Amino acid sequence: MVTVVPSLRDTIADDLRTQITAGHLKAGARLPSEPRLAADYKVSTPTLRNALALLQAEGLIEKLHGKGNFVRHPLRRLTYTGGHLTPDTDLHVTIRTTNVRARGDLIPLLKVPSRTLLTESLYLTYQRESPHSLACIYVPQNLTPAELPWCRPGWAETRETVTARLPTPEEASTLRISSTLAILAITRVSSDATGRVVEAARLVLPGDRANALFITHHTTEERGTEE
Amino acid sequence: MVTVVPSLRDTIADDLRTQITAGHLKAGARLPSEPRLAADYKVSTPTLRNALALLQAEGLIEKLHGKGNFVRHPLRRLTYTGGHLTPDTDLHVTIRTTNVRARGDLIPLLKVPSRTLLTESLYLTYQRESPHSLACIYVPQNLTPAELPWCRPGWAETRETVTARLPTPEEASTLRISSTLAILAITRVSSDATGRVVEAARLVLPGDRANALFITHHTTEERGTEE
DNA sequence: GAGTGGTCTAGACCACGAG
DNA sequence: TCGTGGTCTAGACCACTCA
DSSP states (O other): OOOOSOOHHHHHHHHHHHHHHHTSSOTTOBOOOHHHHHHHHTOOHHHHHHHHHHHHHTTSEEEETTTEEEEOOOOOOEEEETTEEESOTTEEEEEEEEEEEOOTTHHHHHTOOTTOEEEEEEEEEEETTEEEEEEEEEEETTTOSSOOTTOOSSEEEEEEEEEEEOOOHHHHHHHTOOTTSOEEEEEEEEEETTSOEEEEEEEEEETTTEEEEEEEEOOHHHHHHOO | OOOOSOOHHHHHHHHHHHHHHTTSSOTTOBOOOHHHHHHHHTOOHHHHHHHHHHHHHTTSEEEETTTEEEEOOOOOOEEEETTEEESOTTEEEEEEEEEEEOOTTHHHHHTOOTTOEEEEEEEEEEETTEEEEEEEEEEETTTOSSOOTTOOSSEEEEEEEEEEEOOOHHHHHHHTOOTTSOEEEEEEEEEETTSOEEEEEEEEEETTTEEEEEEEEOOHHHHHHOO
16 A cells, blocks of 8 residues: 555545445435535535545446436446347337438448448437436448348457547536546447448447456367467 | 536646647656646646646556656557457566465356465566556466466357456556556456366456457357347 | 536645655 | 645635526
8 A cells, every 4th residue: 555544535435435335325315515515524625526526436426517416326237248238128228310421430440431321320228217328330321221230130240349438528428427437438340241341339338337248169170270 | 518618627638638649748758847837827736737637547647746747658559359469569578476265256256166276377568668457367276287378278268358447546556547547357267168267367458558359250050049 | 596516726734756 | 855746725706407
């Protein structure tokens, strides 16, 4: 340990954290106002706000400007695997589908010419009235006009690139998470046997409520041909 | 957009960010002291420190207590795939191997009885004198006394659970990263054909310098047997 | 308008690193 | 010892929400 003396901020955060996990502060409840809490703990408001920022980064509380600080409902930890979130009970989804033209990063991702017509589907999943995760799926229109996402008819390969980062301000506000809560960003590209890209997806999974699981089976051929 | 007016903190962070990426502030250089910068920007020290905290969370600067704030060397973005970091040139590794006994989370992970003898190998990879990533590999001693890690003789399956989170204080200090820089935490469990766990690994990859790539080949059998 | 959180100030004091 | 960053204070003022 480098720091022997715990800071006031950490002490207060620890106290509130145990009150939340012990159930003294119930899910959905509003915390006392920040000046009130600061007086209770005998600290200044900035110090108290630093403590709350820690809890927010852990996903324990939700700060709503002008309304107050609220204890989050504990969200079940879901596992993303094989293109799905499991278990997907109790999840409801809003889908907004629009037609866009390929631009920027999408061009090399989908391996299509610029301004190719794409179907963009924005999935926003909810768990118990609060946003859970975000997915944006792009399908080239000229390739598969009739096929729905999640059906994988002729997929030969999917590549999933996984990154950990902090959310953009837009992501943070739509998911109602702290801008300091780590998220799992997955870029998934599926292609058919000819190498054509059939679908590309950008997934945003908040780190406090989602894992990703990848299972690799090593066949004997693979093991033999490895360099 | 919700906030129309950019905060001072963000303005200052933007300015310093462009100075760094444009090369006016070179890698390894020390920034002016915080009181000095605060005077230059005509803000208070807490406000300036908030701006620096943003850059620290992006991995652009490194704060060293008592010494100053330094521009980080830009680290190449490495990709973790199939148990390796690629490209692995210019990476050097320190390995510390000890014998421990199974306890806590390791027991269900390795599926061994409590206090089973394990070989623990702590890998700390460096890129250009600064720590890059962290790996802790556990191998049951009774199973494979002569086999080295990274050789995969009888592996039939590996499961990789990927999580995004903020680093623990220990991880942050050994990797010399901000405690607000998102990391990719991978728990990898490999088992042989009989289902016995051959190896378990915990990997910590800072989000500013590492991706993870997973490639799935969909064989026709898989597509047919999917429920 | 009353109450809430968001931002910022101008200091104070402590802890760390190097000479 | 000196300069550095780390923490904290006690306010001020603004923006948002709701009645």
